[in-house]
Amino acid sequence: MRGVKLLAACLYLAAAATVVVHAEDPYFHHVWNVTYGTASPLGVPQQVILINGQFPGPNINSTSNNNVIINVFNNLDEPFLLTWNGIQHRKNCWQDGTPGTMCPIMPGTNYTYHFQPKDQIGSYLYYPTTGMHRAAGGYGGLRVNSRLLIPVPYADPEDDYTVLIGDWYTKSHTQLKKFLDGGRTIGRPDGIVINGKSGKGDGSDAPLFTLKPGKTYRVRICNVGLKTSINFRIQNHKMKLVEMEGSHVLQNDYDSLDVHVGQxxxxxxTANQEPKDYYMVASSRFLKTVITTTGLLRYEGGKGPASSQLPAGPVGWAWSLNQFRSFRWNLTASAARPNPQGSYHYGKINITRTIKLVNTQGKVDGKLRYALNGISHTDLETPLKLAEYFGIADKVFKYNSVDNPTPEQTKSIKIEPHGLTFLTSLTAPSSRWCLRTTRRVFSLGTWTVILSSPLRTWTPEKRKNYNLLDAVSRHTVQVYPKCWAAILLTFDNCGMWNVRSENTERRYLGQQLYASVLSPEKSLRDEYNMPETSLQCGLVKNTPKPVNPYAGA
Known part of the structure; x- marks a missing residue:
């Protein structure tokens, strides 16, 4: 009888284990109401975009493989979209939140996003992609924690804080949009904010965070601004860099960090200083006049105000380039990886295509425009992905309109909706991009390995100097003045992905494109069908969805 009971217990445990192994990943539901409100980021009341009454918006706290459901109600007077910057939507560009992949959420309506940070960890942000809404807020932090069974290469911190830094304009987003539509630049920002506030710096500010003496804290720093690179530092405290945009890095201590837009x-x-107040300092980089703001850190039980002598920021872009070169991927850390099948062995991937993207600018009909390879993108009423999915791409845009231009082609600018096509099998899809530009930050809708970012002109001979061992995988790259950056992408994620300047002014005026990654098999294994709840607009409004266009493999 004892043996029978033991056998029954073993079978029960085995069945329970089977249930656990095959259980679906957890779901987390959010309801967001997007409205206008009033705030004073620079001490002057002005209209901002609130999410559930908050500016900045709520912080999303997730874990690898969680299903995140966000029902967004648009109570603005304009169409609205949010993008989840850096989240790798596996086979699911339908949730990317860019005008080339989705129809906007119209005023008075709602849309439910559903995305899963599959095999991801790290620090990210979200922000609006419609018009110039980013200039009014609507942004926030997005963190993806490691699952408990996967160790991280540092001790559990006492708490986890998100610091959102960015430039700010006192003019409304509608006024800034009018400037750009009229052919003018939006100019320099009026100030810098930390978590939506600009400190007075006289000790009267309420603390943004409180630290317990002797404890360690996870501090995530994101640049949510429009166009300005920002240096961030904390009085008397070192910052140990452990992760950037989803990749664990070799851990070095820094007195300050240059954080470029979108990064x-x-x-x-570690709270290892005398218990009192200390300033977090954020200052602009690469502007003729440095703009600085502060935010207060307070030690629990501490006595004494923060010193009025702020730590000085770095000077020159060469300092920033040298800091960038110090970042190295931690290949020994146990963690979710953007491509767990082996992207961290990227040096062994065969290159099948090389594309050169050149940053250009000029005027069209007397108005300022920015471009890649002489093509300035414009968003149409019909998103590119929907046009492709419904089989009417030829009526909306042209493929490969920006592919490897001649020098003459980059001297003039023309406006059109455009995209590149990467028609690949999923066995060896890889491509190397070379970005050549003045100091700009570019965001790519898939994970990238930044191989190099040196001086002077790129030539094929430069490839022998690439870092093919431990270059960091991330989704943004800054390119310094008269420099270039080499980027390796493995196109193993089908969909329509936005490649854009993170400088919002330049993105709005055309410096972006879309990369269409297609599978010859047209299989649901490679890309999800358009969700039944997806919005339809433009030429496909009220059109029946294609019947299983990807089924058949």
Missing amino acids: CFGTIV
């Missing part, structure tokens, strides 16, 4: 860093800060 996020994950650091560890």
Whole structure:
């Protein structure tokens, strides 16, 4: 009888284990109401975009492989979209939140996003992609924690804080949009904000965060601004860099970090100083006049105000380039990886295509425009992905209109909706991009390995100097003045993906494109069908969805 009971217990445990192994990943539901409101980021009341009454918006706290459901109600007077910057939507560009992949959420309506940070960890952000809404807020932090069974290469911190830094304009987003539509630049920002506030710096500010003496804290720093690179530092404290945009890095201590637009860093800060107040300092980079703001850190039980002598920021872009070169991927850390099948062995991937993207600018009909390879993108009423999915791409855009231009082609600018096509099998899909530009930050809708970012002109001979061992995988890359950056992408994720300047002014005026990654098999294994709840607009409004266009393999 004892043997029978033991056997029954073993079978029960085996069945329970089977249930656990095959259980679906957890779902987390959010309801967001997007409205206008009033805030004073620079001390002057002005209209901002609120999410559930908050500016900045709520912080999304998730874990690898969680299903995140966000029902967004648009109570603005304009169409609205949010993008989840850096989240790798596996086979699912339908949730990417860019005008080339989705129809906007119209005023008075709602749309439910559903995305899963599959095999991802790290620090990210979200923000609006419609018009110039980013200039009014609507942004926030997005963190993806490691699952408990996967160790991280540092001790559990006492708490996890998100620091959102960015430039700010006192003019409304509608006024800034009018400037750009009229052919003018939006100019320099009026100030810098930390978590939506600009500190007075006289000790009267409420603390943004409180630290317990002797404890360590995870401090995530993201640049949510429009166009300005920002240096971030904390009085008397070192920041140990442990992660950037989903990749664990070799852990070095930094007095300050240059954070370019759209980028996020994950650091560890130890409260090992005299218990009192200290300033976090954010200052502009690469502007003739430096703009600085502060935010207060307070030690629990501490006494004494923060010193009025702020730590000085770095000077020159060469300093920033040298810091960038110090970042190295931690290949020994146990973690979710953007391509767990082996992207961290990227040096062994065969290159099948090389594309050169050149940053250009000029005027069209007397108005300022920015471009890649002489093509300035414009968003149409029909998103490119929907046109492709419904079989009417030829009526909306042209493929490969920006592929490897001649020098003459980049001297003039023409406006059109455009995209590249990467028709690949999923066995060896890889491509190397070379970005050549003045100091700009580009965001790519898939994970990239940044091989190099040196000086002077790129030539094929430069490939022998690439870092093919431990270059960091991330989704943004900054390119310094008169420099270029070499980027390796493995196109193993089908869909229509936005490649854009993270400088919002330049993106709005055309410096972006879309990369269409197609599978010859047209299989649901490679790309999901358009969700039944997806919005339809433009030429496909009220058109029946194709019947299983990807089924058949």
